[in-house]
Amino acid sequence: MSNTPSNMLALGTKAPDFKLANPSKNNELQSLDSLKGKKGTLVIFMCNHCPFVLNVIDKLEELYEDYKSQGIEFIGINSNDVNSYPADSPEMMIDFVDEKAIKFPYLFDGSQDVAKAFDAACTPDFYFFDENLSLIYRGQMDDSRPGNQKEVTGEDLIIAFENLLAGADQEDFQRPSLGCNIKWR
Template sequence: MVSLQTPVCDFGKPAVDFSLPGTDGKVWTLEDCRGKKGLLVMFICNHCPYVKAVLDRLVRDTRELHELGVNSVAIMSNDPHQYEEDSFENMQKIAREKDFPFPYLLDATQEVAKAYGAVCTPDFFGYNADLQLQYRGRLAVPGAPGRQPQGGRTEDARRDLFEAMKHVAETGKGPEVQIPSMGCSIKWLGE
């Protein structure tokens, strides 16, 4: 497992269009996913301990963001030949088990991850209503995978992503200070 941090937010950069198959059997585009007040594009996978450690909070936060007019979409771009746990069938299984409130899409060619500049899982891209990038940071105060976050219990962790996207929904702008997300490197084809 190679741990990486995301680059700083490139404020105003437009969201990249895509057309990807979802675990629900539908093909999703950027326009299908967008919310009235914004869109959260998340690069995640099934096997990454960083993703596993935050998945329940991610489901909670995306449900609450939806109520604020911010939709979410998760994209899996890893090479599933390197990690069977990231297969499309396992994507479908985890989406059902966790009752994902967002589409979970397969980026089999990895073109979408490259177009967004995604580097790790999880990697978050928060857009305003005009689909301009306003957030590229962490979900919450981190702890090591499987451990409690700094400051105590998981449910008490500061919700950086949620608070940032709530601010985006209300103002159209993300916070000036953002702390990078950290996670496992994307498993690129042929590596």
Template sequence: MLLDTPICDFGWPAPNFTLSDPNGNAFTMSDHLGDNGLLVMFICNHCPYVKTIGHRLAADTKTLMSEGVNVLAVMSNDYRDYAADSPENMLKTAAEYGWEFPYLVDEDQSVGKAYGAVCTPDFFGFNADGGLQYRGRLDDGTMGQPNATTPELLNAMRMVAKTGHGPKQQTPSMGCSIKWSR
């Protein structure tokens, strides 16, 4: 089911969390709030929207990380019902697209719920103080295609890094619904 995310609630405080990657390495969100901000993404392996942007996501996040913006990705889907999203498949998907950011398992889905994540992909851009400044999409609506004219996420996070504030105009992200456990 295709869903759109809500508009950005500027200044909303990032809920802290500690999650592990599929290898058992723990990452705490507050440890990744750097001087240039933090991007928290809700993604998964099987979503066609995420698959469409997979390589572009790798390139844009690599650029952001090289510019001092930290990045964490969270997989909140119930992988017991959606085996394609299992931790083992998370490792394969990350390798396939060349993702260099930590890709974390939200085992009990508490982080997805605390953030109000709606779909995959769902992007949350925070400033150095942990205030939400971006909740939009990767690009201008072409879902990561090479002819995308406006890299919204990249430009927004660069603005957050430079000024501490995100753009006032944001296009809500869209994608597949998060697969909540029953």
């Protein structure tokens, strides 16, 4: 387990476009444009085996259920090198989606080009874009980490979502996410 922080992509950055395979949908190619939310889009770099992802995945799915109807879409992306980490293979992604009852799209970035375009560093790494796909929040979900005994609340993401929905400014100080490093080739 590694403690790798987010790189903190500059606020206002336009979301890099992508078209990736969704293993749970027969590897159908899905694009950012076709998946984006009406009001906002949360892109999450994640994987199947990371203890930091496993620590928050249930709350993440709960937040998705709470905010999808309000126009906020979530998109999970796995960019790990599956040759070195076969637990993150597309086949295992399907099992992970089923086991965790994940309802948001979970896509596979086998080339790792999308992770590089986002300057993603860790799992989980969160990027929240407004309706125009401009970055308004990047950083942690909350203060919980595996083993730190802090409750998984989703507080930082909830504040970002609620600020967007209320038309309010985002918090000036945004704390980086922390997790396992993306497994680069």
